[in-house]
Amino acid sequence: GAVVSQHPSWVICKSGTSVKIECRSLDFQATTMFWYRQFPKQSLMLMATSNEGSKATYEQGVEKDKFLINHASLTLSTLTVTSAHPEDSSFYICSVNGGQAYGYTFGSGTRLTVV
């Protein structure tokens, strides 16, 4: 099936700095990727749909300028948390839509801690 690599698996950053998270589809050309956020002991909340070659589609309540998404190629989408604050600390997970053949495949997640 589709293999998704997410990097880094964890990151600690200072308040006010920016952090970039990468999501790579290793064996499948993904025109669509999804970014989720998960708070402790809670479900996944869809943040945005990343579209290759065009602007991402953000869910209601998600700040576009805060969470920058770039999907420049069929194998890579990036999420940049800009001017991070402690309340941005969370577990971020990407997902690839592998179509009928592979379904949805998730990355292993990135634990972001802002201090």
Add this chain to the structure above:
Amino acid sequence: GNSVTQMEGPVTLSEEAFLTINCTYTATGYPSLFWYVQYPGEGLQLLLKATKADDKGSNKGFEATYRKETTSFHLEKGSVQVSDSAVYFCALRVNDYKLSFGAGTTVTVRA
């Protein structure tokens, strides 16, 4: 809209016990239904799925049947192991390809 209601946890079981996690849904249209599993510190893995009414998804001893009449997709396993300790998510997808997740159920299996 589309939503998934999942049995609240946490659930604690002894090894070889029977596990059931209830999941019901509301959806516009005809959803596909999924169970995902998340091990500590990891992303989600697809456990099983069903795409139409009366389909039964099965994997690793887990089963779930798509019941349109009760709008349910309950997860069951006859004999759990310690390695089954994880968080389980019920999810659905309709035509717009977005997954809607339940709140997740934490399962702990004790030896």
